[in-house]
Amino acid sequence: MRSDIIKKGFDKAPHRSLLRATGLKDEDFDKPFIGIANSYIDIIPGHFFLHEYGEIVKEAIREAGGVPFVFNTIGVDDGIAMGHDGMLYSLPSREIIADSIETVMNAHKLDAMICIPNCDKIVPGMIMGALRVNVPTIFVSGGPMPAGHKKDGTPIDLSTAFEAVGEFNDGKMTEEELHEIECEACPSGGSCSGMFTANSMNTLCEAMGIALPGNGTVLAMTPERIAMVKKAAKRIVELAKMENNEKYNFKNILNEKAVHNAFTVDMAMGGSSNTVLHMLAIAKEADVDFKIENINAIAEKVAHIAKISPSLTTVHMKDIDDAGGVNAVMKEVSNRGNDVLQLDALTITGETIGERIKDAEIKDTSIIHTNAHAFSPVGGLSILFGNLATEGAVIKAAGIVDSMRHFKGTAICFNSQPEAIAGIMAHKVKPGNVVVIRYEGPKGGPGMQEMLAPTALIQGMGLGESVALITDGRFSGATKGASIGHVSPEAAEGGLIALIEDGDEIELDVDKHILQLNVDGEELARRKDHYVPYKNEVKSKWLKRYQLLVSNASNGAVLKTEL
Numbered sequence: 001m002r003s004d005i006i007k008k009g010f011d012k013a014p015h016r017s018l019l020r021a022t023g024l025k026d027e028d029f030d031k032p033f034i035g036i037a038n039s040y041i042d043i044i045p046g047h048f049f050l051h052e053y054g055e056i057v058k059e060a061i062r063e064a065g066g067v068p069f070v071f072n073t074i075g076v077d078d079g080i081a082m083g084h085d086g087m088l089y090s091l092p093s094r095e096i097i098a099d100s101i102e103t104v105m106n107a108h109k110l111d112a113m114i115c116i117p118n119c120d121k122i123v124p125g126m127i128m129g130a131l132r133v134n135v136p137t138i139f140v141s142g143g144p145m146p147a148g149h150k151k152d153g154t155p156i157d158l159s160t161a162f163e164a165v166g167e168f169n170d171g172k173m174t175e176e177e178l179h180e181i182e183c184e185a186c187p188s189g190g191s192c193s194g195m196f197t198a199n200s201m202n203t204l205c206e207a208m209g210i211a212l213p214g215n216g217t218v219l220a221m222t223p224e225r226i227a228m229v230k231k232a233a234k235r236i237v238e239l240a241k242m243e244n245n246e247k248y249n250f251k252n253i254l255n256e257k258a259v260h261n262a263f264t265v266d267m268a269m270g271g272s273s274n275t276v277l278h279m280l281a282i283a284k285e286a287d288v289d290f291k292i293e294n295i296n297a298i299a300e301k302v303a304h305i306a307k308i309s310p311s312l313t314t315v316h317m318k319d320i321d322d323a324g325g326v327n328a329v330m331k332e333v334s335n336r337g338n339d340v341l342q343l344d345a346l347t348i349t350g351e352t353i354g355e356r357i358k359d360a361e362i363k364d365t366s367i368i369h370t371n372a373h374a375f376s377p378v379g380g381l382s383i384l385f386g387n388l389a390t391e392g393a394v395i396k397a398a399g400i401v402d403s404m405r406h407f408k409g410t411a412i413c414f415n416s417q418p419e420a421i422a423g424i425m426a427h428k429v430k431p432g433n434v435v436v437i438r439y440e441g442p443k444g445g446p447g448m449q450e451m452l453a454p455t456a457l458i459q460g461m462g463l464g465e466s467v468a469l470i471t472d473g474r475f476s477g478a479t480k481g482a483s484i485g486h487v488s489p490e491a492a493e494g495g496l497i498a499l500i501e502d503g504d505e506i507e508l509d510v511d512k513h514i515l516q517l518n519v520d521g522e523e524l525a526r527r528k529d530h531y532v533p534y535k536n537e538v539k540s541k542w543l544k545r546y547q548l549l550v551s552n553a554s555n556g557a558v559l560k561t562e563l
């Protein structure tokens with residue numbers, strides 16, 4: 001066992017002495033040591049109950065003959081950090097989480113791990129850390145919350161609440177209505193109910209075979225979820241005790257096939273644009289050679305068959321679960337051709353993806369559509385290229401109206417998110433505009449803020465079908481509309497986005513994968529000569545360090561190990 005290095009031999013008497021102080025007995029030194037990476041934290045609705053899940057896992061591991069050690073990671077609630085400088089810490093928190101996992105697991109030489117994430121970056125952070133440790137690892141997330149409902153029965157969620165701010169600002173909603181939405185949008189614990197970033201990542205954990213079926217869709221705080229948590233705990237002890245268990249080392253499960261399957265399911269379900277950022281970072285950590293330009297080829301092969309909030313506001317994760325869950329989605333996706341999903345990919349539960357989905361069925365074709373009646377014949381995410389994004393930009397095609405798939409508009413530029421929010425609220429943005437928000441990339445922000453506030457304001461103020469937005473920052477999974485993010489190279493590294501001026505024509509074409517600034521080369525050269533880069537003031541020492549090391553979004557915003 002890997003943990004023998006801390007528990008076997010006369011020279012480890014001091015180590016055992018310390019372990020005995022934590023309650024270990026003689027017999028424990030022959031058992032596998034299993035890390036439980038929990039992300040319990042009181043302030044995140046998807047996490048405040050995870051302490052209880054950690055205890056359930058601990059007990060189940062003990063019962064199955066392992067020695068559990070719980071440790072915690074931090075977490076940032078993007079909804080609460082949204083729209084102010086707290087959001088600068090959101091993406092960087094992914095690195096703290098990955099580093100924490102690596103540190104605890106490797107410092108103490110634990111044999112296997114169970115990760116309990118739930119929201120957004122906590123999932124990829126844990127995955128990145130687990131890849132570095134590379135022992136058998138299972139992911140079991142906290143699970144989604146149900147949708148809320150207005151008095152008249154309309155389903156609502158966090159996205160409704162952000163859009164309501166725009167409607168209220170525009171005088172289209174009363175204070176009572178806003179208050180009703182505030183009180184009902186997030187009705188209980190769990191990750192926010194739509195196909196936002198948390199549920200997208202938890203769904204992709206199923207597709208990658210690192211979690212049990214249902215991980216992305218079974219509601220939090222239900223008996224079914226607790227049963228899944230127990231099952232995951234039992235399985236990790238089985239794996240830890242198994243002879244020659246290397247085939248279950250994390251990198252042997254999360255390999256090239258898993259990365260392919262993750263993007264495939266992402267396309268079928270219209271996942272959050274953040275999945276692109278996180279999966280690129282995960283692929284790098286997994287030593288899988290996967291480039292941003294590979295994504296469009298996957299999108300071509302996969303129909304968008306499950307439309308969920310924010311793209312379709314009446315459908316939430318619970319509905320997907322009732323309609324057959326991610327297994328049913330994968331089964332239908334695989335019906336389109338043999339190479340669409342890598343069916344021979346091994347999962348942590350011992351079967352291949354093909355075996356896992358063999359008997360899966362769509363139970364409600366009005367929720368999970370068949371390929372023949374897909375929402376779109378191509379996947380829900382599209383990577384755009386052009387002079388504005390020579391290294392790529394991302395749009396959630398699933399969340400836009402058909403008329404915006406090809407759009408030409410005039411630029412209105414803001415050098416930061418707060419400037420943009422103030423400008424939109426002051427009605428400076430008019431139909432036909434392309435809102436440019438720059439110097440908000442991984443380096444520029446620094447931290448690549450999510451921009452749900454401006455995108456929701458545009459929707460709430462009725463501009464969703466006449467205004468596009470481009471940024472080197474990123475979006476929330478709850479963002480919809482013609483919102484193009486992750487523009488790379490970013491402004492802070494000299495990307496062309498920095499040279500756009502108010503009134504310039506910008507063209508986007510989702511189907512042709514184009515993002516273009518229609519200004520001639522001579523004029524651009526002139527602007528470049530007079531260019532004075534804008535710099536955000538950075539007070540935080542941590543964010544200054546982050547800024548020095550971070551790569552751009554098309555490289556997953558991973559931290560470099562050399563300057």
Ligand SMILES: CC(C)(O)[C@@H](O)C(=O)O
Pocket residue numbers: 077078079080120158192196197198272274450475476477478
């Ligand atoms: C607050 C949200 C909706 O969870 C957001 O962080 C996301 O990325 O989806």
Ligand SMILES: [Mg+2]
Pocket residue numbers: 078120121197274450475476477
């Ligand atoms: Mg987020």
